[in-house]
Amino acid sequence: MPAYLANDILRYWRTLCLNYEAGTSIQTTRKQLPSDRAKRKIKNYKLKHSRMLTCYSAVLYLLFTYVRNETVTPADAQKMVSMTPTERVEFVADQLKGSSPADSINNFLVKYERFLEVTSASEVELIRLFSDEMEKEKLREEQSEFGDMAYTILYSIGHDNRLYRRLLI
Numbered sequence: 001m002p003a004y005l006a007n008d009i010l011r012y013w014r015t016l017c018l019n020y021e022a023g024t025s026i027q028t029t030r031k032q033l034p035s036d037r038a039k040r041k042i043k044n045y046k047l048k049h050s051r052m053l054t055c056y057s058a059v060l061y062l063l064f065t066y067v068r069n070e071t072v073t074p075a076d077a078q079k080m081v082s083m084t085p086t087e088r089v090e091f092v093a094d095q096l097k098g099s100s101p102a103d104s105i106n107n108f109l110v111k112y113e114r115f116l117e118v119t120s121a122s123e124v125e126l127i128r129l130f131s132d133e134m135e136k137e138k139l140r141e142e143q144s145e146f147g148d149m150a151y152t153i154l155y156s157i158g159h160d161n162r163l164y165r166r167l168l169i
Contacts, residue, residue, distance in 0.1 A: 006163065041130045042126050045143060053085045057085035057089045059154065060092055061088040066158075066163045067157060068095070086112070100156065114142065
């Protein structure tokens with residue numbers, strides 16, 4: 001059971017989040033121009049999606065492998081780290097082809113594609129998007145849905161498994 005490896009990945013996720021929050025709380029104590037606030041929101045949007053995919057694709061891969069094989073070998077872990085985050089997610093979706101979790105994973109990848117489309121815009125366009133309250137709220141909701149989907153996928157694959165329990169407790 002890769003409990004320690006999975007725990008290290010989750011600890012890394014939490015450290016990234018804490019370090020980011022610590023950095024932004026210092027910035028928010030100063031008065032900022034609207035464009036500076038928008039830039040901070042853009043950075044948060046980009047980092048949250050990318051970091052979530054990086055960390056939770058690894059957890060998904062480990063959980064899926066453990067559920068399927070009742071173990072994760074060093075070779076499995078090496079394969080996991082040799083893959084990109086999207087390759088990990090696509091690998092699991094391919095293994096589950098035709099199932100409900102595979103559909104959820106494919107929807108998750110569509111959400112990530114949407115994120116890539118948004119962030120491929122110019123800085124000027126992104127500042128305009130994140131300065132508009134309605135657009136910013138829409139993107140924040142999409143960001144929240146992305147996290148909800150990651151949770152749903154992990155739950156659907158491992159909710160009755162000991163590794164999943166260890167990930168939570």
